[in-house]
Amino acid sequence: MYLIVWSLFFSIAILSTVSSKSVNRISLFVFGFILVLFTGLRFYSGEDYQSYVWLYDITPSFIEDWTQVKTIPVEYGYALINFIFKLAGIESYLFLFVLSAVSLISKAYIFSKLSKISIISLFIYFSFVYYNSEFIQIRWALALSFIYFSILFYLHSKMYKAMLFLAIASSIHITSLLFFIILPLAKIAERYRIETPLFIVGICFLCLSPYIDITYLITSNFDFGGGGYFAIKLKTYLENVEARISWHVLFRYFASMIIVFILHRKYFYSNKYNKFDNYKFVKYQGALYTLFLVSSVFCFVFISFPILANRLYIFSDFLFALLIVNYVSCIKRFATKTIILIFVILVSFVYSLLLLNYMINSGNIYEYSTWWRMVA
Template structure:
């Protein structure tokens, strides 16, 4: 099943580049439906699946929902409230998981359709790179970053109120997403994109080799670390394993994040891409990369933070491909993303968090 899904994504990866907007829309619907089926119909195929079913089992219905009733249940308040709402409808646990996949995947598909000149390509790259991590395992965070993506889209369009509401919704589903609040300052950053890129690279190299947890977090007052958000952040770095696990320059994550941003920066200059939408998204992307490089001392925090950098890269690369006139330019860009897409998908499958694929259809029918 995994091989079949990988093959279908790779086919759309290449075929989507030559299609007009109408066919792009039809193919995007097909990819979305296939992906919803693949992720939504799974049954105990990922490490966190049983944990989410346990949350659903213990969550009260809305009539009994209160802070005291859910204080011992793992999860953010917004996510728990939504789960309670779904349970109040009498929904079975397996269909509850299906609903989560429908929301997360369909809204991401909508984002790429609205913002990307090649939506199928951008969406397929996302599914190849991050789908198995977020949509399969880290479900709460997958939902959270979906709302943050829509928040960024509204911010770029100038609708700050809608953007902030979506941002708050994202944080309500996963508290870690509060770090993305820095996006509201992107227009105040006057540094060039090239300078931001190299500042990010320098910051990464310094922090990842400093034992940054000692350098940054030992200074946090105890009353801050005892707050809900403080406890959640400290939870990432409070064990010996996580405390010392920085992101190496030779890591796959470092290579793909900085390589892709560098490729976009290069073609941005080469093609003179001054599209306002492209420029705004790219500035937010580079701001994220710089700020989140300070988290490179901890691989868990860094990988979650730069997820939005990667997603924006998947969007921005479509602008570069659309703008390119030479076949060789398109070939080079697609070749790099093709190789890394395959490696990312296969690397995710090799993770201990992914199990053999099963579907709950066999149980229902």
């Protein structure tokens, strides 16, 4: 089932390289609808699904018990969402369906606003992160939706609204707190035009990552006693840190950064954006590039803390999927542009297949099953 859905997505992405804008918009809607159904209808097909059902089951279901929401072992915002749906008498599988729909529709909307060919950007992004960030990590998927909306406000220089959406995201998943640092730093870097030094710093941190143990530095220098939920959560993550990130994943991080750096210098600084004067996303390309560099640097700093680094790089993958499609769209020769887009789509598809095989073999996702059969 996984292969069928992703092969369909691959076919739509390939066709979009030669389709009109109106057809691509229809393709985005059609596949978005299919992906919402596929993701939302899953039933105990991922390793975290049972945990989210358990969280929902222990959520109070009466208004007079609302004060007990804070006892749920999860961020307060997510606990409150559970409580609201539980009051409405909605079953857990329908609740998780709604969360998946909100997450996926939000991301499709964001890509439609920032990408020249949104269906291709969406395909690249989900080829890298779908199974982790959407199929398994439901809370992080929802939090990312608010983070991505904050980026829209960030690009419009509406920092207060951006911070508000980050606050909502942080109430759903603790990792979102890092973006209160990333966004202001990116704004400073963009203002003082220090993108190239940022790139060099990022590469240095990546090369030095085998010698930087950030988990040891944190646990040996900070006392987590009496720090509340967030401190306990962080301590748990640090004490149960998994094996270091695989070399092939590090290589993908490295390759992504190199590719974006080269394409940005070629197509942004050479003023080849004149042909895109009618597209609003053009003026935001530089800001997205700086954000990509800053978030990548943070990711490389936390390489020894894989659970955090991987979640951070999901955001970088989001930016990469936008940037690479927008850069390639600058190529004037239609044949060259089409061939490159097809190559990028093909590489992403192969990566998604390898990732799917790994996730199944490692027990992160199981044979696909749906709750629809249970209620039909």
